[in-house]
Amino acid sequence: MNSQQHISILGSGNIGLSLAKGLVKAGICKPQQISLTRRNIAALSQYAEQGYHVSDNNLRAVRKADIVVLAVLPQQLNKLLDEIKPSLKPDKQLLISVISGVSCADIRQHLDLNVQIIRAMPNTAIAIGHSMTCIATDNGTNKNINLARSLFDTVGVTIQINEELMTSATALCACGIAFFLRSIRAASQGGTEIGFHAHDALKMAAQTAKGAADLLLQLASHPEQEIDKVTSPSGCTIAGLNEMEHHGFSSAMIKGIRLSAEKAGDLYKKD
Numbered sequence: 161m162n163s164q165q166h167i168s169i170l171g172s173g174n175i176g177l178s179l180a181k182g183l184v185k186a187g188i189c190k191p192q193q194i195s196l197t198r199r200n201i202a203a204l205s206q207y208a209e210q211g212y213h214v215s216d217n218n219l220r221a222v223r224k225a226d227i228v229v230l231a232v233l234p235q236q237l238n239k240l241l242d243e244i245k246p247s248l249k250p251d252k253q254l255l256i257s258v259i260s261g262v263s264c265a266d267i268r269q270h271l272d273l274n275v276q277i278i279r280a281m282p283n284t285a286i287a288i289g290h291s292m293t294c295i296a297t298d299n300g301t302n303k304n305i306n307l308a309r310s311l312f313d314t315v316g317v318t319i320q321i322n323e324e325l326m327t328s329a330t331a332l333c334a335c336g337i338a339f340f341l342r343s344i345r346a347a348s349q350g351g352t353e354i355g356f357h358a359h360d361a362l363k364m365a366a367q368t369a370k371g372a373a374d375l376l377l378q379l380a381s382h383p384e385q386e387i388d389k390v391t392s393p394s395g396c397t398i399a400g401l402n403e404m405e406h407h408g409f410s411s412a413m414i415k416g417i418r419l420s421a422e423k424a425g426d427l428y429k430k431d
């Protein structure tokens with residue numbers, strides 16, 4: 161993104177704001193190059209103070225944008241598309257949708273315009289530059305794919321996938337943040353039960369989870385390889401791990417991810 165370009169994030173809630181913060185934190189653009197829209201702009205007053213353009217006027221935000229990010233809920237999308245259609249410039253703008261369960265074709269069909277669309281599925285760790293973002297498109301040019309990639313690369317790790325896999329990516333990576341956070345919370349509750357103050361237990365559980373993830377990412381090893389290094393024969397790790405498995409630990413995670421993926425595919429009710 162160059163210093164003349166403008167990005168408008170329509171629907172500045174959890175993920176829209178995380179994206180804005182991440183882009184500014186990464187130095188890819190200044191707050192002045194980002195417009196944030198939302199229905200209740202009082203909730204964005206601190207962003208206005210930091211130099212972001214804050215407004216409830218989607219049409220105006222779209223008019224000045226080179227990149228338009230759609231970040232409303234799936235059920236809010238059609239109304240938004242109807243509203244912004246008169247301001248869209250299909251030849252000049254790139255649309256990036258982070259909306260779960262809505263295909264590029266769904267958006268073009270509703271707009272009845274041949275806009276270039278990239279779908280992106282980041283997660284909330286984008287706010288601190290650690291997102292796992294999947295991107296997909298059915299008509300984006302290489303230039304636009306590279307542009308989207310370059311935006312999301314600055315705020316985490318990006319991979320391009322086939323569009324059919326976007327709902328699966330939603331479950332594994334976007335919902336996944338909640339799944340891993342709940343695991344860490346549960347570990348900290350266990351830690352408190354065995355003697356640690358709650359805040360110490362949470363810090364210890366979170367750092368342990370980070371270490372486990374980094375073992376896989378930095379050593380490119382397999383979880384079972386690393387687990388084998390922890391489980392001493394007749395030891396306490398295997399005793400705890402097997403007890404968790406008897407209670408369906410892996411099965412619960414797998415079934416939860418499957419259900420989330422199914423649900424992600426059903427989020428957009430076409431009218």
Ligand SMILES: NC(=O)C1=CN([C@@H]2O[C@H](COP(=O)(O)OP(=O)(O)OC[C@H]3O[C@@H](n4cnc5c(N)ncnc54)[C@H](O)[C@@H]3O)[C@@H](O)[C@H]2O)C=CC1
Nearest residue numbers: 171172173174175198199231232233234236258259260334
């Ligand atoms: N929260 C997450 O971790 C992730 C969410 N997503 C997707 O991102 C989208 C947004 O999710 P969240 O940020 O969690 O929801 P959210 O409810 O926090 O944010 C949506 C925002 O859009 C605003 N909005 C609704 N209609 C509007 C309109 N016509 N004009 C301007 N603003 C409008 C709402 O006021 C709200 O602030 C969803 O489609 C979700 O599937 C994707 C990846 C991760």
Ligand SMILES: O=C(O)[C@@H]1CCC=N1
Nearest residue numbers: 260330331334335427
């Ligand atoms: O729960 C949801 O529907 C959204 C999509 C991915 C994360 N949050």
